[in-house]
Each structure stands twice: as C-alpha cells, then as structure tokens.
Amino acid sequence: MHRRTWTALMLSALTSATFAQSYPNKPIQLVVPFAPGGTTDIIARTIADPLSKALGQPVVVVNKAGGGGVVGATETARAVPDGYSLGVATVSTTAANPAINPKIAYNPLTDFSPIINVAATPNIIAVHPSFPAKDYKGFVAEVKKSPGKYSYSSSGTGGIGHLQMELYKNLAGLFITHIPYRGAGPALNDTVAGQVPMIFDNLPSAMPFLRENRLVPIVVAAPQRIPSLPNVPTFKEVGLEPVNRMAYYGIYGPKGLPKEVIDKVNAGVRKALEDPAVRKRIEDTGSFIVGNSPEQFSEQIKAEFDTYKRVVTQQKLTLD
Incomplete structure (x- = not known):
C-alpha cells in the first residue's frame, strides 16, 4: 500500500473516531412527516425526551406535513448526513407512497440510512x-x-x-x-x-x-x-x-450517515425503550415495541416496499 494512501486511511479513521466521540454536540432535529396529533407524532414525541437524555442533547420534533408524508421524507433524504437531522420513517413514506408515485424525489431503498424501528401498530x-x-x-x-x-x-x-x-x-x-x-x-x-x-x-x-x-x-x-x-x-x-401487516414507526437519516451516528442513535433509542413509562405510553396507543437493528429495519422497509409495489401492479393503481 502506498504511504500516501495509508496516511489518508489513518486520517479518515481518526476523524471518524473523533466524530463518534463528540456526536452529538448540538440539538438534533427529528422530522415527523405528518401533522401533530397522529400516531406518528405521538410516538416521535414519546421517544424524543428520553432519547435526548440518552444522547445528552435536545431532540427537537419538527412537523413537516404534506403529500401524504412525502414532504417531510424528502427533507430527511436531502439533509446533510451528519446526524443532526433525522426523520420518522413510516410505511406510507418508505413503501406505500413510493410504490404508487413515480414522481417522488427519493428512492426509499437507497436514499436513507435506516437506524431503528421503534414501534409497530395494528x-x-x-x-x-x-x-x-x-x-x-x-x-x-x-x-x-x-x-x-x-x-x-x-x-x-x-x-x-x-x-x-x-x-x-x-x-x-x-x-x-x-x-x-x-x-x-x-x-x-x-x-x-x-x-x-x-x-x-x-x-x-x-x-x-x-x-x-x-x-x-x-x-x-x-x-x-x-x-x-x-x-x-x-x-x-x-x-x-x-x-396481516402492521404499520411501523422508525427513525432514519439521509444516506451516507456515519455508522458511528447510526449505532449511537440506535443505542439511545433502545435505552429509552427500557423506561417502563415510555413503553407504557407507546403500548397505550395499541402499538407494539420493536427496537430492532439497523439491518433488520432496512430489511423491513424493503419487504414492505416490494409488497406494495406488487399491489400497485396487480390492482393497476394510479394517483389519478
């Protein structure tokens, strides 16, 4: 290996390690792609405060409604991949809407970094x-x-x-x-x-x-x-x-999110879900606690997207 290449790799590793230790050092925005009051908003606000405590920085819920969730999801897809702008992923924004709307400006399978599925709802x-x-x-x-x-x-x-x-x-x-x-x-x-x-x-x-x-x-x-x-x-x-498919409410970020950020947020949500009061509030909505790995959540998103893509084809569905 050339010395210059080795030096670049070492600097990259050191930068990544330094970033992991310092993240987060300012408030984190959590975009809810729907209006306040719905299930997505309830679960986001339930998890935001305990996640703030786990990460040591405020997690601020911001509602960006419109287009059946597409407006908020697009904002997350276009965010800087530094971990300070995350979003709430739902079946509507990552599977159903993309399956039926070819004009959506993001690809649900490649334009996001899945972090964790918080809860599933009947x-x-x-x-x-x-x-x-x-x-x-x-x-x-x-x-x-x-x-x-x-x-x-x-x-x-x-x-x-x-x-x-x-x-x-x-x-x-x-x-x-x-x-x-x-x-x-x-x-x-x-x-x-x-x-x-x-x-x-x-x-x-x-x-x-x-x-x-x-x-x-x-x-x-x-x-x-x-x-x-x-x-x-x-x-x-x-x-x-x-x-027999439930709705999911997870957290994701834009593509290219550093693994250190993904792991830290995933661990923070898992810690938040250990709180009996947090679990009770989520379960009181009729939801089930999930708290899975980034890889498992990514597989869920793909499975839902594939399912609804087939539905759109078989039923000949369009937005008109």
Whole structure:
C-alpha cells in the first residue's frame, strides 16, 4: 500500500473516531412527516425526551406535513448526513407512497440510512354501526352480495390505508370503492358520521370511536388478537396472512450517515425503550415495541416496499 494512501486511511479513521466521540454536540432535529396529533407524532414525541437524555442533547420534533408524508421524507433524504437531522420513517413514506408515485424525489431503498424501528401498530377495518354486518363473516357476505355498492375511506391515496386495503380486496376478491381523504382525521370524521360506510385505519386513531361504539371493528392486522378487541379476528385467522401487516414507526437519516451516528442513535433509542413509562405510553396507543437493528429495519422497509409495489401492479393503481 502506498504511504500516501495509508496516511489518508489513518486520517479518515481518526476523524471518524473523533466524530463518534463528540456526536452529538448540538440539538438534533427529528422530522415527523405528518401533522401533530397522529400516531406518528405521538410516538416521535414519546421517544424524543428520553432519547435526548440518552444522547445528552435536545431532540427537537419538527412537523413537516404534506403529500401524504412525502414532504417531510424528502427533507430527511436531502439533509446533510451528519446526524443532526433525522426523520420518522413510516410505511406510507418508505413503501406505500413510493410504490404508487413515480414522481417522488427519493428512492426509499437507497436514499436513507435506516437506524431503528421503534414501534409497530395494528391496522383495522371498521364499519359504521348502520352497516348490515357486525362481524367478519357477515361483512364479506354483505360486500360480495352487492359488489360496488360500498366504499371505504382512508387517510389518502398512496398511504398505507389505501394500499393495504387494496391488497386485502385483491386477495379476498371484493369490490369496494376507495374514497381518499387528506389525513386520518377527516376520514374518521366522515366514517363516524355515516358519510362513508367503512374505513381502513391505524388502530390508535380509530380506538376512541371503537370504545364508544361509534365504529364497529371487523378485522385487524396484528400478530395476535388485541386484548381490548378479543372478538375481532386477525387477517391471518381469516386466511389472509399477507394482509396481516402492521404499520411501523422508525427513525432514519439521509444516506451516507456515519455508522458511528447510526449505532449511537440506535443505542439511545433502545435505552429509552427500557423506561417502563415510555413503553407504557407507546403500548397505550395499541402499538407494539420493536427496537430492532439497523439491518433488520432496512430489511423491513424493503419487504414492505416490494409488497406494495406488487399491489400497485396487480390492482393497476394510479394517483389519478
């Protein structure tokens, strides 16, 4: 090896080691790609304070809503890879939206540095109380009896609610019309009001209406039945395991993020998740704690993207 090359390698190693020891030495921005109040925002704010303590610097949550999460995700993809601007990764921003929208300015598999999946959240199909059926078997029979009669709401075209429901429709052989909204809040409001007969939504945002019997749960995407909904089957139980996919809420940075930063943030989140109060707050939303490795989270993102890319092709979905 040439002496100059060896010297360059040594300087690079020393610089990397010095950076690892000093990071972080100023506040870290954590971009939430949706408006305040949703599940993504709740989990980000729950983890931000204990992560601040673990890293020794403030972790400041910044909401950058728009484009079904694309605006905030694009900001993270374009950030300087120094660890001071990170983002919250969701299925909508890293899989569903990129699968259906060829104009998105980032590649979910190459333009980010996955760090850790913090939590996973069940998704649910729920109907208005006026819907003729109140259980899964009756739901399928009713929809098949009147193909095209019913519609469902979601948080928007290209989001997880849209594409996961389309995956379900494809496998179950059902015809239900999609009514997209600009967020889960408006979609829930119209479904609860009876303007739309059913919704595909994250469990945390739907749960208050389920508890008040203003929505009726039909089937849930979760590893096992939800304790608070003991009579509601999972998609796996009804023979549709490919639909049994939960939403994830992770942390990632732009591509090229130093391994030292990735490892330090991953360790900080894991430490934060050891706090019983933090775990309880996340679990109270209906979510499951994950806390995996960067490699495992990267594999999850790829698996979800591949799944929804197939859904878009099979269902011939477009943004129009």
